[in-house]
Amino acid sequence: MATGLPAGWEVRHSNSKNLPYYFNPQTKESRWEPPQETDSETLKHYMGQYHTANLRQDGVAAQQSLDGKIRCAHLLVKHRDSRRPSSWREAQITRSKDDAMVIIRNHESRIKSGATSLGELATTESDCSSARKRGDLGFFGKGDMQKEFEEASFGLRPGEVSPVIQTASGLHLIER
Incomplete structure (x- = not known):
């Protein structure tokens, strides 16, 4: 499925914060916010499908x-x-x-x-x-x-x- 991120960027998962982040393996740049030229609508659907935690209710x-x-x-x-x-x-x-x-x-x-x-x-x-x-x-x-x-x-x-x-x-x- 398309992520909506510019070429070279990918979504990775931070083990320390237990959250997804954006990473460019060629430049080694990582960031919490999406890079410029991101297709926000496509990214929103991608993140909702693959990176949304299914949290249980703790009552x-x-x-x-x-x-x-x-x-x-x-x-x-x-x-x-x-x-x-x-x-x-x-x-x-x-x-x-x-x-x-x-x-x-x-x-x-x-x-x-x-x-x-x-x-x-x-x-x-x-x-x-x-x-x-x-x-x-x-x-x-x-x-x-x-x-x-x-x-x-x-x-x-x-x-x-x-x-x-x-x-x-x-x-x-x-x-x-």
């Missing part, structure tokens, strides 16, 4: 805090004013913040209506590399995340999804 264990830590998943929509306007889906993100808000509000309404889950949407629609893990960020404590993200996350009850949260990274929906 109660996933919802309990450990030493003041909580576990959350999120769906991130970046825009051109995000601090890093690129992602595994798009080498260069050019959408406006208003356009990103329209996209994330659509995702929010689909989740609230029960049409889909945050984890399902995150695998193909999130601009964070955690998309491969259904948006799962693992456990984190106070001071580990951007202030707005942390405040929203710690304010949620287990299983609850936040409204749209804005950070320097972009627009988020967070599920504790």
